[in-house]
Amino acid sequence: MKSYTDNIKEISKRLLKEDKVDMVIGYRTGSVPLMHQPFFAQNQEEVDEFVWDSNCGLNLANYITDRTERIGILATGCNSRNIAVHIVEGKIKREQLYIIGIPCKGMVDRHKLSAMADGDITSVEDENNGSITITGQNFSKTVDKAEVLQENCSVCVHRNPVIYDELAAEEVTEQKRDDVDPYARVKEIEALSPEEKWAHFDDLLSDCIRCYACRNACPLCYCPLCFVDESNPQWVGKSIDHTDVRTFHFLRAYHCAGRCTDCGACVRSCPVGINVRDFTKKLEKDCLELFDWEAGLNTEQRPPLDTYRPDDPEEFIK
Amino acid sequence: MKVIRIDKNDWAEGIEKIRKTYSLIGPVKEKFYHIFANLGSGQMPDMEFTNSRISPKYIIYPQSEIILKCSMNAEEEDYKIYREPEDKEYKEKAVLGIRPCDADSLPVVMRNFDTDEYKDPYWLRAFETTTLVGLACDAPCPSCFCTSAGSGPYNHKNLDVMLIDNKDHYLAEIITEKGEKLAEAAGWQDKAEGIADEIAKRKSDAESKIESNVHTDNLAKQPLLDLYEATSIWEKAAFACINCGTCTYVCPTCWCFDIQDEVYGREGFRIRNWDSCMYPLFTLHASAHNPRGTKLARLRQRFMHKLKYYVDKYENGIQCTGCGRCVRLCPVNIDIRRICNMMNSYDPETCTCEATVS
Numbered sequence: 001m002k003s004y005t006d007n008i009k010e011i012s013k014r015l016l017k018e019d020k021v022d023m024v025i026g027y028r029t030g031s032v033p034l035m036h037q038p039f040f041a042q043n044q045e046e047v048d049e050f051v052w053d054s055n056c057g058l059n060l061a062n063y064i065t066d067r068t069e070r071i072g073i074l075a076t077g078c079n080s081r082n083i084a085v086h087i088v089e090g091k092i093k094r095e096q097l098y099i100i101g102i103p104c105k106g107m108v109d110r111h112k113l114s115a116m117a118d119g120d121i122t123s124v125e126d127e128n129n130g131s132i133t134i135t136g137q138n139f140s141k142t143v144d145k146a147e148v149l150q151e152n153c154s155v156c157v158h159r160n161p162v163i164y165d166e167l168a169a170e171e172v173t174e175q176k177r178d179d180v181d182p183y184a185r186v187k188e189i190e191a192l193s194p195e196e197k198w199a200h201f202d203d204l205l206s207d208c209i210r211c212y213a214c215r216n217a218c219p220l221c222y223c224p225l226c227f228v229d230e231s232n233p234q235w236v237g238k239s240i241d242h243t244d245v246r247t248f249h250f251l252r253a254y255h256c257a258g259r260c261t262d263c264g265a266c267v268r269s270c271p272v273g274i275n276v277r278d279f280t281k282k283l284e285k286d287c288l289e290l291f292d293w294e295a296g297l298n299t300e301q302r303p304p305l306d307t308y309r310p311d312d313p314e315e316f317i318k
Numbered sequence: 319m320k321v322i323r324i325d326k327n328d329w330a331e332g333i334e335k336i337r338k339t340y341s342l343i344g345p346v347k348e349k350f351y352h353i354f355a356n357l358g359s360g361q362m363p364d365m366e367f368t369n370s371r372i373s374p375k376y377i378i379y380p381q382s383e384i385i386l387k388c389s390m391n392a393e394e395e396d397y398k399i400y401r402e403p404e405d406k407e408y409k410e411k412a413v414l415g416i417r418p419c420d421a422d423s424l425p426v427v428m429r430n431f432d433t434d435e436y437k438d439p440y441w442l443r444a445f446e447t448t449t450l451v452g453l454a455c456d457a458p459c460p461s462c463f464c465t466s467a468g469s470g471p472y473n474h475k476n477l478d479v480m481l482i483d484n485k486d487h488y489l490a491e492i493i494t495e496k497g498e499k500l501a502e503a504a505g506w507q508d509k510a511e512g513i514a515d516e517i518a519k520r521k522s523d524a525e526s527k528i529e530s531n532v533h534t535d536n537l538a539k540q541p542l543l544d545l546y547e548a549t550s551i552w553e554k555a556a557f558a559c560i561n562c563g564t565c566t567y568v569c570p571t572c573w574c575f576d577i578q579d580e581v582y583g584r585e586g587f588r589i590r591n592w593d594s595c596m597y598p599l600f601t602l603h604a605s606a607h608n609p610r611g612t613k614l615a616r617l618r619q620r621f622m623h624k625l626k627y628y629v630d631k632y633e634n635g636i637q638c639t640g641c642g643r644c645v646r647l648c649p650v651n652i653d654i655r656r657i658c659n660m661m662n663s664y665d666p667e668t669c670t671c672e673a674t675v676s
């Protein structure tokens with residue numbers, strides 16, 4: 001069986017050769033472990049730099065916003081859903097895209113792995129048999145991939161792409177919501193008392209440096225001017241005052257409600273490892289419960305907070 | 319140079335003594351990585367660390383610093399008249415365990431905050447009242463490249479004291495008068511004689527462990543506009559960049575800031591906040607024109623500033639000490655070593671360059 005990487009290269013080369021696309025967006029190997037780089041290839045040599053393994057955890061839909069070329073793009077389950085959201089929201093046209101679907105086996109959590117290592121990791125071996133070996137200057141450790149998956153991947157119920165033109169591998173078995181509870185963590189937080197919740201979110205955000213990597217890594221955050229950057233009127237202060245930091249996080253999460261696919265790019269890119277999904281996942285749960293809605297499953301329907309129907313439940317206002 | 323031997327059994331006692339004169343800052347493990355934090359009473363620095371995830375520049379140059387205050391009460395005399403806050407004190411402080419690369423970033427940053435024309439009073443006062451007790455690196459990270467960026471694992475040029483971990487004791491090089499004062503306050507006086515060779519060996523061992531480097535020899539000679547227009551360098555790198563500013567916030571040598579006025583209740587504050595050339599807002603004009611309106615322009619600015627404008631303007635190397643933080647933390651792996659080598663090897667004739675990370 002050919003590897004994901006080989007298949008991706010083969011498909012990409014064919015697309016470029018047949019002039020079906022102007023570029024293919026994928027990943028190339030990073031210069032440091034756990035960090036592959038989003039990369040666009042325009043010719044055969046560049047395609048040879050492509051790689052696919054469990055360190056491709058950003059969201060490539062972030063790279064197609066408002067582009068005008070004909071684009072080939074790799075898409076896992078969540079990435080394909082964000083592409084669908086982009087299409088619905090008019091950020092790209094379906095006809096411009098050739099989607100190379102990647103049935104996804106999950107991405108490893110770079111924060112978790114660094115915390116596990118006794119020193120700095122110099123290499124990561126993704127053994128494709130379900131284990132990951134990390135090596136550093138004075139250590140080497142093999143762990144079960146399932147244990148070091150990003151949390152969003154371990155509870156993912158849409159691993160196979162929902163829209164694609166061609167698959168780069170056979171579909172993987174989907175997890176069922178009855179077997180893995182995607183909202184276990186949300187439920188834990190929901191069960192806290194108001195004081196405990198406050199303490200939880202205070203602690204969660206205590207290290208935030210407001211670099212906005214979480215926002216910028218997110219394909220949903222494409223506004224030309226984010227509300228935190230507005231200066232006239234200025235909604236939010238720019239210091240690391242707690243109120244401003246919270247305002248940023250709460251509002252950003254609400255802007256993502258019903259659109260977030262839980263791809264985890266926000267958490268992955270945070271330099272201090274803040275799990276901002278504690279906000280977005282709760283809203284995802286609400287959307288599922290209130291509107292029977294999951295983001296990005298088709299390219300026609302607008303997200304729930306973006307539409308109105310007289311028969312919307314709206315229990316929360318009554 | 320005077321070298322003192324500090325038995326690790328006496329280390330805590332010395333720290334307790336200097337606490338009387340200095341407020342102490344040191345590496346502390348928080349959640350899953352180290353930060354430099356104020357050490358509360360009885361709290362010891364965790365010297366078993368590689369380096370802090372985010373640079374300790376905030377000790378002297380806080381991310382958000384109140385520089386002026388005023389009353390927003392129209393009845394009061396100083397209504398809207400900004401003054402320096404009275405409670406702004408500059409107590410003597412000592413930073414324990416700072417790494418040489420981070421100490422070496424201070425003169426770099428000082429070139430911006432202390433010029434003939436302008437002196438930044440906040441930065442300078444904080445700097446003057448800080449004593450740096452560094453810790454030499456014996457196990458540098460794989461992504462450090464300090465030795466080719468004007469620093470090094472045993473570089474004590476910008477430290478007041480440099481500690482060398484020697485199993486059951488530290489060897490402490492006393493480098494400046496400030497260092498002397500601190501050693502005295504700690505009661506460290508056990509002179510270590512005849513160890514110069516040993517230290518020299520430790521130094522060269524540590525240096526040989528630095529696995530990566532940057533080539534900078536050609537940067538000053540490169541024609542500025544050719545580099546500026548080198549799309550072969552900028553296009554691919556800019557594609558991946560999400561303009562998050564992480565690289566600039568974690569960097570010890572990035573110095574840009576923004577000044578904001580904020581009102582809390584009946585008080586007004588003028589606050590200086592870190593800013594980043596990676597943000598569109600950084601250069602947005604009141605007219606709505608943005609001279610650095612694309613992410614390519616912003617990414618290019620960061621590297622051109624560090625590796626070309628700074629090099630040409632100050633003739634003092636690059637604006638980077640090789641700490642490797644931006645390399646480790648950029649979420650899309652934009653690696654300054656790679657970009658630096660591309661800029662250094664760029665050939666304007668053929669518009670090609672070598673992209674290597676060694």
Ligand code: SF4
Pocket residue numbers: 207208209210211212213214215269270271272273274276
């Ligand atoms: S990426 Fe992390 S540190 Fe940066 S703004 Fe988001 S939560 Fe804060």
Ligand code: SF4
Pocket residue numbers: 059082214217218219220256259260261262263264265266267277280
């Ligand atoms: S909010 Fe986070 S998890 Fe949701 S789509 Fe954006 S990056 Fe992905």
Ligand code: SF4
Pocket residue numbers: 558559560561562563564565566596647648649650651652
């Ligand atoms: S950390 Fe990386 S992605 Fe973020 S602004 Fe810097 S170079 Fe760009």
Ligand code: SF4
Pocket residue numbers: 565568569570571572624637638639640641642643644645654
């Ligand atoms: S540019 Fe990067 S490696 Fe250089 S000093 Fe700044 S963070 Fe460290």
